[in-house]
Amino acid sequence: MALTAFPISPAKPLTAITTIPQFPHNPKTLILQQCKTTRDLNQVHAHLIKTRLLLNPTITENLLESAAILLPNAMDYALSIFHNLDEPDTLVYNIMIRSLTYKLSPLEAFLLFKKMQESSAEPDEFTLSSILKACSKLRALREGEQIHAHIVKCGFKSNGFVENTLIHMYATCGELEVARRVFDGLPERARMAWNSMLAGYMKNKCWDEVVKLFHEMLKLGVGFDEVTLTSVLTACGRLANLELGEWIGDYIEANRLKGNIALVTSLVDMYAKCGQVETARRFFDRMDRRDVVAWSAMISGYSQANRCREALDLFHDMQKANVDPNEVTMVSVLYSCAVLGALKTGKWVEFYIKKEKLKLTVNLGTALIDFYAKCGCIDSSIEVFNRMPSTNVFSWTALIQGLASNGQGKGALEYFQLMQEKNIKPNNVTFIAVLSACSHAGLVNEGRNLFTSMIKDFGIEPRIEHYGSMVDILGRAGLIEEAYQFIKNMPIQPNAVVWRTLLASCRAHKNVEIGEESLKHIISLETPHSGDYILLSNIYASVDRREDAIRVRDQMREKGIEKAPGCSLIELDGVIYEFFAEDKACPHLEEVYNATHDMMKRIKEAGYVPYTTDARLDAEEDEKEASVSHHSEKLAIAFGLIRTLPGTTLRISKNLRVCTDCHNATKMISKVFNRQIVVRDWNRFHHFKEGSCSCNDYW
DNA sequence: GTAGGGTTAG
Numbered sequence: 001m002a003l004t005a006f007p008i009s010p011a012k013p014l015t016a017i018t019t020i021p022q023f024p025h026n027p028k029t030l031i032l033q034q035c036k037t038t039r040d041l042n043q044v045h046a047h048l049i050k051t052r053l054l055l056n057p058t059i060t061e062n063l064l065e066s067a068a069i070l071l072p073n074a075m076d077y078a079l080s081i082f083h084n085l086d087e088p089d090t091l092v093y094n095i096m097i098r099s100l101t102y103k104l105s106p107l108e109a110f111l112l113f114k115k116m117q118e119s120s121a122e123p124d125e126f127t128l129s130s131i132l133k134a135c136s137k138l139r140a141l142r143e144g145e146q147i148h149a150h151i152v153k154c155g156f157k158s159n160g161f162v163e164n165t166l167i168h169m170y171a172t173c174g175e176l177e178v179a180r181r182v183f184d185g186l187p188e189r190a191r192m193a194w195n196s197m198l199a200g201y202m203k204n205k206c207w208d209e210v211v212k213l214f215h216e217m218l219k220l221g222v223g224f225d226e227v228t229l230t231s232v233l234t235a236c237g238r239l240a241n242l243e244l245g246e247w248i249g250d251y252i253e254a255n256r257l258k259g260n261i262a263l264v265t266s267l268v269d270m271y272a273k274c275g276q277v278e279t280a281r282r283f284f285d286r287m288d289r290r291d292v293v294a295w296s297a298m299i300s301g302y303s304q305a306n307r308c309r310e311a312l313d314l315f316h317d318m319q320k321a322n323v324d325p326n327e328v329t330m331v332s333v334l335y336s337c338a339v340l341g342a343l344k345t346g347k348w349v350e351f352y353i354k355k356e357k358l359k360l361t362v363n364l365g366t367a368l369i370d371f372y373a374k375c376g377c378i379d380s381s382i383e384v385f386n387r388m389p390s391t392n393v394f395s396w397t398a399l400i401q402g403l404a405s406n407g408q409g410k411g412a413l414e415y416f417q418l419m420q421e422k423n424i425k426p427n428n429v430t431f432i433a434v435l436s437a438c439s440h441a442g443l444v445n446e447g448r449n450l451f452t453s454m455i456k457d458f459g460i461e462p463r464i465e466h467y468g469s470m471v472d473i474l475g476r477a478g479l480i481e482e483a484y485q486f487i488k489n490m491p492i493q494p495n496a497v498v499w500r501t502l503l504a505s506c507r508a509h510k511n512v513e514i515g516e517e518s519l520k521h522i523i524s525l526e527t528p529h530s531g532d533y534i535l536l537s538n539i540y541a542s543v544d545r546r547e548d549a550i551r552v553r554d555q556m557r558e559k560g561i562e563k564a565p566g567c568s569l570i571e572l573d574g575v576i577y578e579f580f581a582e583d584k585a586c587p588h589l590e591e592v593y594n595a596t597h598d599m600m601k602r603i604k605e606a607g608y609v610p611y612t613t614d615a616r617l618d619a620e621e622d623e624k625e626a627s628v629s630h631h632s633e634k635l636a637i638a639f640g641l642i643r644t645l646p647g648t649t650l651r652i653s654k655n656l657r658v659c660t661d662c663h664n665a666t667k668m669i670s671k672v673f674n675r676q677i678v679v680r681d682w683n684r685f686h687h688f689k690e691g692s693c694s695c696n697d698y699w
Numbered sequence: 700g701t702a703g704g705g706t707t708a709g
Contacts, residue, residue, distance in 0.1 A: 065700075091700085098701070126701055133702085161701055168703075195703045202704080230704040265705040296706040331707040366708045397709040429709055 035066050038074045045081075061091055068099035075104050090121045098130040106134035110143065123150075125159040132165035141173040164196045171200025191222060198231040210235035211244065226263050233266035237273035245270040249283075261287065265294045272301025292326050300332040308336035309576075312345060324356070327364045334367040338374040341653035341680060344574040346371045350384075360388055366395045373402025376651060376678035376685045393424055401433040406685045407694035409441020428460050435469035439476055440684060440695070447473040468498045475505025484514050496525040500532060504657075507535045507542070515539045530556060530563040531656070538614045568636040568654040572643050579635040582627070586635065593630075595638035600629050603668040611661040628661045633679065637666065641673060653680040658699065667691050 035041045045063060048054040054063075060081070068078035082088065082096055093116045100109035113131045116123065123131075128151055135144035148166060156162050163186055170179035183189065183197045194217055201209040214232045217224055229248050236245035249267055251257075258264055264287055271280035284290070284298045295318040302311035315333050318325065325333070330349055337346035350368060358364070365388040372380040381402045388395060396419045403412035416434050419426065426434075431454045438447035451470055454460045467490050474483035483502055487494050499521040506515030519536045522528050533556035540549035556563075566581040579586050586592055600608075612624035619627060633654055640650040658666075658681045670677050671691035679686040687694035 069700085094700075129701060164702060192703065199703055225703095227702090227704045234705065260704095262705040267705090269705065291705095293706050298706090300706060326706090328707045335708075361707085363708045370709070392709095394709045399709090401709065427709090433709075 035071065038067075038071060038077055041067055041071065041074060041077065057089070060085070061095065064092060065095050068095050068103075075099065087119070088121060090124055090127065093119075093121050094124070094126045094130065097127060097134070101130055101134040101137065106137035109134040110138065110140070125156050125162050128156055129159075129161045129165040132162070132169045136165070136169045136172040139173050141170075141175065144169045144173060160190055160192060164192055167193065167196040167200060171197075171203055174204065176200060176204050176206065189222070191225060191228070194222060195225070195227050195231070198228060202231055202234060205238070207235040207238040211239065211241065226257055226260050229257075230260075230263050230266045233263070233270045237266075237270040240274050242270075242274040242276070245274060258286070259288070261289060261291060261294060265297050268294065268301065269297045272298070272305065275305065277301055277305045277307065290321070290323065292323055292329060295321075295323055296326070296329040296332065299329060299336075303332045303336045303339075306339070308339045311336040312340070312342065325352075327358050327361050330358065331363050331367040334364075334371040338367075338371040340571075340576060341375055341569055341651060342571050342574075342576060343375040343377070343651055344571055346375065348574075360384075362388070362390055362392050362395060365391070366398050369395060369398045369402060373398065373406060374680065376406060376680060376687065378402055378406040378408060391424070393427055393430060396424055397426075397430045397433050400430065400437065404433055404437035404440055405683065407440060407687065407696075409437040409443055412437035412441075413443070413446065426458065428463060428466070431458075431460060432465050432469060435466060435473065439469060439473040440699075442477055442696075444473055444477045444479070464492060464495055464498065467492070467494065468501055471498055471501045472505070475502055476508065478505075478509045480505055480509055480511045480514055484517075494521070496522045496528075499525070500529075503532060503535050507539050510539060510542050512539055512543060512545070528561065530561050533561065534563065534614075541613050564656065566632040566654065566656050568632040568652050570636040570640050570650065570652050572640065577636070577639065579632045579639070581632045581635075582630045583632065583635060588639070591642070592635050592639050595642045596629065596634055599634070599638045599641060599669065599673075600665075603665060603672050606668055606672050608665055608668040611664055614659060614661070628659070631659065631662050633658065633662045634665060637669060637677060641669075641675070647674065649676040649678060651678045651680075655682060657681050657683075658686060663693065663697070663699075667693055 035044060041063070045054075048059060048063065053059055064078055064081050067074040067081060071077075078096070078099065082092065085092065088096075093112065097109045097112055097116070100106070100112060109131065113123075113127070113134070116127070128147060132144060132147055135141075135147065151162060151166070163182065167179045167182050170176070170182060179197065179200045183193060186193055194213065198210055198213055201207075201213065210231055214224070214228065214235075217228070229252070233245060233248055236242070236248070245267075249270075252263060252267060264283060268280045268284045271277070271283065280298065280301050284294065287294060295314070299311050299314050299318070302308065302314060311332060315325070315329070315336075318329070330353060333349055334346055336342070337349065346368075352358075353360070353364070353368075360368075365384055368384045369381045372378065372384065381399060385391070385395065385399050396415065400412045400415050400419075403409070403415060412434060416426070416430070416437075419430075431450065434450055435447055438444070438450065447470065451462070451466065454466070455462060467487075470486060471483045474480075474486060480502070483505060487498060487502065490498075499518045503515055503518035503522070506512075506518060515536055519528070519532055522532050533552050537549045537552040537556075540546070540552065568579050570577050570579075577587060579592070583589075583592075610625045610628055612621065612628055633652060636652050636654075637650060640652070644650065658679060663686070666677055666679065666686070666688045668691065669675065670688040677686075677688040679688070681699075684695065684699060686699070
């Protein structure tokens with residue numbers, strides 16, 4: 001092996017490292033243990049050249065290994081040593097292929113392997129397992145199969161490591177059955193092989209198979225280790241298999257395995273996904289070290305349990321603990337911001353992503369699109385979408401859904417068209433999004449055509465949600481009778497949601513008969529919501545059947561169903577304020593009610609007339625007026641008006657549908673106070689501006 | 700000299 005000197009600065013004095021007397025006798029220990037930086041390595045290298053020790057191939061290999069594998073950022077150095085070797089042997093190739101696979105690029109590793117095949121160096125079992133790993137990373141099934149053939153031909157098959165990487169490669173490339181065949185064909189299945197097979201099922205989300213294989217391990221008595229348990233716990237979480245999960249949890253406690261951070265993280269994740277967030281939190285709190293994955297798991301646990309405020313609180317704790325969030329953490333954080341309508345926090349997240357150069361992965365991009373859409377900033381959603389390096393059906397669906405709920409039905413359909421031109425196949429959720437676009441935009445014929453096309457052209461079996469969307473499209477457009485017949489002719493049993501949709505249309509179009517029937521159906525299917533009775537009561541009120549209206553409300557009370565209190569949120573300066581209707585315990589009580597009073601006075605002067613038909617029926621007219629003027633939405637808007645500078649857009653999210661009076665009032669407020677007001681109700685957005693609303697009074 | 704495991708979206 002011929003060697004060329006690596007450029008070093010001649011002016012630099014040699015450090016003590018290179019003058020250690022025993023250096024020639026134990027070069028390996030010296031280099032591996034003492035070189036902490038590229039600079040150290042550089043000096044050892046210089047010394048080796050000077051003393052001609054580098055002529056010893058073992059020493060060169062050790063040097064290479066230090067640069068390529070042990071030091072974090074010395075790949076260039078390793079490459080330059082490598083390129084100066086005349087005839088690298090198998091060992092040298094192995095070092096390079098392995099380090100390229102992990103550190104630089106599996107593709108480079110593969111190209112080097114090709115070069116190796118043209119050389120005299122013979123691949124051994126180390127080479128083959130490394131290159132199979134590279135194939136996994138590249139999802140290069142074809143190449144992996146070729147290596148497999150080579151392995152069989154050369155008889156490396158009985159090597160445990162090679163077998164494992166083979167299973168791993170097939171599983172990663174989605175060829176689970178082949179992976180299983182390799183696994184089943186092993187003469188001796190070591191625990192490592194079982195773990196690889198489990199990992200394969202995990203990668204392909206075959207959670208049932210993970211549990212099945214684990215039971216088989218128990219039955220055959222092959223034993224298991226911490227890696228096995230980590231996989232099985234993850235599967236238990238996805239399957240909500242608390243029984244097995246708890247069994248493993250007990251095992252972990254009994255065997256003092258709590259120092260294993262990955263294992264405990266999967267335990268935390270399992271408890272959270274099985275709905276036991278408190279238990280998850282207890283384990284999380286008791287961890288003696290928490291890395292970014294542990295924090296992310298707990299944050300996502302809260303967000304999936306619909307405890308988004310706690311998710312954001314924990315995110316703040318994470319920052320206080322100086323653990324840097326990654327792309328995955330931010331997905332859960334953004335989801336929580338979306339649910340809460342926490343625009344400021346979410347915007348900060350995007351700023352952080354840019355500043356810290358986090359990768360805009362498909363998941364993260366999709367979470368951002370959804371977050372902005374759910375905060376009513378659909379332009380920002382589009383901007384994020386356009387910046388994403390790669391998109392998939394999830395990102396397109398999020399965008400289409402966002403456009404639909406923000407009143408841009410036509411835009412949603414345009415993106416749906418564009419998506420198909422880009423050869424991204426819509427799935428059943430995409431169709432829920434486009435159908436809802438048609439419904440929000442009042443596009444009846446488009447909706448009918450899409451529904452047919454979904455079945456005929458895309459082979460997607462309509463689910464209850466698709467039928468529900470069709471009922472919504474027809475009902476909102478006033479085609480109540482057609483919607484009713486549509487439900488009657490459904491091939492699957494309609495659920496309460498479908499009837500509730502029809503009931504809401506009956507309210508909008510004052511159809512008493514079908515409204516009554518809809519409520520009957522809802523009652524026969526599930527415990528009705530307070531809103532169901534209120535809709536029917538309001539239908540009666542709207543056609544002057546006051547007695548009936550009161551009767552329905554009494555019925556509701558008799559059954560012990562309370563009216564869900566209206567609740568509105570507004571985020572000001574990163575703080576979320578919560579208001580309830582007739583709230584007597586809200587923050588800044590007097591200030592809020594005074595502001596509301598002034599606000600109502602000013603819009604009345606501008607011509608607003610209270611709409612009290614839907615208000616409490618037993619009340620006198622002036623009481624009704626007072627009652628509607630204290631709806632949570634009005635309190636939140638009034639508070640927003642006095643707490644922000646003129647011209648600032650107000651963003652409100654609320655738990656119920658916007659009522660007719662609040663809708664009228666907010667239109668007027670937007671004009672009188674010259675503000676844009678964005679209201680997110682339980683299923684869509686209202687962008688109020690200059691006295692009108694993006695929904696065109698159609699919601 | 701080699702591996703396998705934990706968190707994420709519509």
